[in-house]
Amino acid sequence: MKKWQQQIRGWMANYLELPSDVMLDLPRVTTIGDFHVYIENHNGLMHFSEQEIRLKSRKGIIKLTGEGFVLKLMLSEEILVEGNVQAVQFITD
Amino acid sequence: MKPLQARFLKGTIKLVILGPNPELFINNCARQGVIIWDVRKLKDDKLSACIYLSDLHKVKRIRKGSQYKVGLKRGQGLPYVLQAISNQKPLWLAFLLTAFLLFMISNIVWSIHIEGLPQELETKVEKQLKQYGVEPGAITFRLDDTAAIQQKLLDDIPELLWIGVQKKGTAYLFEGVEKTLVDKEEEKSPAHLVAAKKGMIISMYIEKGKPMVDIHDFVKKGEILASGQLDERDTKLVRAQGNVFAETWYRLEVSVPMKETLHTTTGNNEQRYHLRIGSFEFPVWGWGKIEYSLVKKEEDSSQLSIFSKELPFYWKKSTYYEMNRLEKNRTKKDSIRIARHQAKMDLLKRLPEDSKIVQENILHEEVDSGKVKLILFVKVHENIAVTKNVNQGV
DSSP states (O other): OHHHHHHHHHHHHHHSOOOHHHHHTOOEEEEETTTEEEEESOOEEEEEOSSEEEEEETTEEEEEEEEEEEEEEEOSSEEEEEEEEEEEEEEOO | OGGGTTHHHHOEEEEEEESSSHHHHHHHHHHTTOOEEEEEEEETTEEEEEEEGGGHHHHHHHHTTSSOEEEEOOOBSHHHHHHHHHHOHHHHHHHHHHHHHHHHHHTBOOEEEEESSOHHHHHHHHHHHHHHTOSTTOBGGGSOOHHHHHHHHHHHOTTEEEEEEEEETTEEEEEEEEOOOSOHHHHHSOEEEEESSOEEEEEEEEEESEEOOOTTOEEOTTOEEEESOSSTTOOSOOBOEEEEEEEEEEEEEEEEESEEEEEEEEEEEEEEEEEEETTEEEEEEOOSOOOOSSEEEEEEEEEEEETTEEEEEEEEEEEEEEEEEEEEEOOHHHHHHHHHHHHHHHHHHHSOTTOEEEEEEEEEEEEETTEEEEEEEEEEEEEOEEEEEOOTTO
């Protein structure tokens, strides 16, 4: 049933040209240069340090690595990270 | 960054969260709708974060029942500024007092200028204004408005033709025009000279008009002394002018007590100093009751001024002199002398200025219940001519 729903959503995102993050409930990661990362639609902060940030999302974990991380803004489903970003990794489980 | 607008107005506070895995705590906070920013990791088990002051109670609720310790650092923003200001009570008091004082001072009448009027009328206007309460030191909002003052002045002082009242800040400016009461037309109208009282003419000088009487003539009151009609056929009359001196007679009655009371100062005196603002007097120096049984009071007020600018404050010095009452019995002779002098002075006051007493006789004198009563007969030389207008053609 859930899989079927997921398929419908994917189909709608494709044919109705709706933004896929809304349709598929996936995180949207926006980076500005290498110093701002804006992540919407995450499911919670797992780990935060100056070198590493791990966020939960619907499809696994988003891992940021870099230096001097500061959370410029944190809301329930949005996060703005400032720092020297070196890598954004998606780790699916 | 819309959620972070108006940070200063809402007030912010910095938190330090202590405990294992502090990310979990801010995660919980964020889920409860707390807006968090500037999160920094200080140590493995220590985080700092900023939140709005209004979200603090949510954070406290989350902290309750968890193993985290939340330290509050000094906040920033308007709520804190307001609190800091409200803590400075003396400052506020001083501020309010200053504002109040400034308000009072700017609502006090500081000066009154009267322009365009002769000295005599100016004093009259000043006196009238004082009666309305318009004087340096008065509080403006207790006074009438300028239009009402103007109307009252015009009603109360008939000599004023017009007066302009202007209020310039703390000063009142009056600009008056005097009414010329003398009717010029009357000065030229034809007139006779008539006798003001009965008497015997002793000298006369008629500048204009035809003399109707002669020296040593006896005239009655109202008799024409000089006519405006120069010739009997003349229809046009002139205004007769001149002086006619006549001997007149008076019977004077006067009584003088034989007992005389004299007040003398003993030399003892006391001073009191007051500061007067409007009608309010504030004692400055000199206290206690004056214990003299008989007191003469002398007051001396002077207006205070700064740099030749007059202030609405008066410095009043009152001096109280101790008095002695002396009672003296006059002799009959002294009393009569005093009575005669007094009678003559009273008479001369009533007569024209160039009058002269030429003779005086005591008709009757008696002493009755401590008083000397005199009846005097006095001969006076005085000008008895008065102009009397003639209505022509009526």
